[in-house]
Amino acid sequence: MKVEAIQAALCEAGVDGWLFYDHHQRDPLAYRILGLDPAMHVTRRWFYLVPANGEPRKLLHRIEAGRLDTLPGTKSVYSSWQELEHELEAMLAGVKRVAMQYSPRNAIMYVSMVDAGTIEVLRELGKEVVSSADLVSQFEAVLSEAQIATHFVAQEKIDRILAEGWREIGRRARAGSADANEFAMVEWLAESMRREGLIWEHGPNVSVGANAADSHYEPIRERSAKIERGSFVLIDIWGKIADDPASIWYDITWTGVVDREPSELEQRVFTTVRDARDAAIALVKERYAAKQTIAGWEADAAARAVIEAAGFKDLFTHRTGHNIGTELHGSGAHLDNLETHDERLILPMTCFSVEPVALQKTGPECFGVRSEIDMITRVGEARVTGAVQRELVRI
Numbered sequence: 001m002k003v004e005a006i007q008a009a010l011c012e013a014g015v016d017g018w019l020f021y022d023h024h025q026r027d028p029l030a031y032r033i034l035g036l037d038p039a040m041h042v043t044r045r046w047f048y049l050v051p052a053n054g055e056p057r058k059l060l061h062r063i064e065a066g067r068l069d070t071l072p073g074t075k076s077v078y079s080s081w082q083e084l085e086h087e088l089e090a091m092l093a094g095v096k097r098v099a100m101q102y103s104p105r106n107a108i109m110y111v112s113m114v115d116a117g118t119i120e121v122l123r124e125l126g127k128e129v130v131s132s133a134d135l136v137s138q139f140e141a142v143l144s145e146a147q148i149a150t151h152f153v154a155q156e157k158i159d160r161i162l163a164e165g166w167r168e169i170g171r172r173a174r175a176g177s178a179d180a181n182e183f184a185m186v187e188w189l190a191e192s193m194r195r196e197g198l199i200w201e202h203g204p205n206v207s208v209g210a211n212a213a214d215s216h217y218e219p220i221r222e223r224s225a226k227i228e229r230g231s232f233v234l235i236d237i238w239g240k241i242a243d244d245p246a247s248i249w250y251d252i253t254w255t256g257v258v259d260r261e262p263s264e265l266e267q268r269v270f271t272t273v274r275d276a277r278d279a280a281i282a283l284v285k286e287r288y289a290a291k292q293t294i295a296g297w298e299a300d301a302a303a304r305a306v307i308e309a310a311g312f313k314d315l316f317t318h319r320t321g322h323n324i325g326t327e328l329h330g331s332g333a334h335l336d337n338l339e340t341h342d343e344r345l346i347l348p349m350t351c352f353s354v355e356p357v358a359l360q361k362t363g364p365e366c367f368g369v370r371s372e373i374d375m376i377t378r379v380g381e382a383r384v385t386g387a388v389q390r391e392l393v394r395i
Helices: 003-013 028-034 081-091 116-124 133-141 145-175 182-195 209-213 264-289 296-309
Strands: 017-022 046-051 057-061 074-078 097-100 128-131 205-208 232-241 250-257 351-354 357-360 367-370 373-378 381-384
Touching: 003 017, 003 046, 003 133, 017 028, 028 133, 046 081, 057 081, 074 081, 081 116, 097 116, 116 128, 145 182, 145 232, 145 250, 145 373, 182 205, 182 232, 205 209, 209 232, 209 367, 232 367, 250 367, 250 373, 264 296, 264 351, 264 357, 264 367, 264 373, 264 381
Parallel strands: 017 097, 057 074, 097 128
Antiparallel strands: 017 046, 046 057, 205 232, 232 250, 351 373, 357 367, 373 381
């Protein structure tokens, strides 16, 4: 835990302190940012204040007084709720504007970890509570060069596995084999990733036809559609290096058709989704090249405008992308102006997906198109990290 780095960020943000609070490990962000053991047994409330200037301060219950001993700073203890509030007021003396894992109106729910009652107590003490969302992004989502390198290792492996996966689908479909189905191909992709030293969670995903129109569809052995000539297929695949807990995920989605040309509607939807993806990519690249800031909602809006202009507004039912870090859905800015209005900035040295989607759920043709790539940002540059799908795959 780097006190000096946090204090510099607080001074830049014009915030008097960052107040971390937890009870029963409700705030995993606090544990990661402070470097605390996530398995630590916590049954009482604790507070940890990093002021913009001066020494950090701790407040803990007497029966768990040693829980923050790995952190620097002075310590106060309490037993009763009256003593807690008295000590909290003393702890925050001289601090007016304090950041917490809070988001006004729960707008960015990914950082809303502090309960409303605790916020009420602080306001009664005369404190202005502001969101720590941008601070969390800075200390959770910003990657090292070594971490970025792990992303590219996963990228090279998964791009190769996916290319061979399409060929395997073609072989099985044309042979009419019993293992030409969604679940069997999930197992094939998973085994290929395992051999390459990758790990994943809840996937990968292979969806056929109408199942591709369900964003969170997961085939199982007992419910798995056949893949045959004429099928429309979506593959969503993600993974990271298995033996490195600091490694970064690679996450992509492609779509294709088996032994045929796409229908007019399939081609039109794919082209729209592809162009929406490229609009978001172009805006991020443009802003970074000009050394200008960009918020997550702005990239989402760029993609959404393309899909709406094509008449598919009602088919684009979720955000354009998500932050990627050591967690697949990380704590930095998401590309979102639908589910949330994400005003967090897309910071340098971060990774995120761009994955607009159109889900055709009605009519004689039912399918879904998602075209997902990942991007990495550095000062003055933003780039796509892997292969980019330009046309529907012909299997």
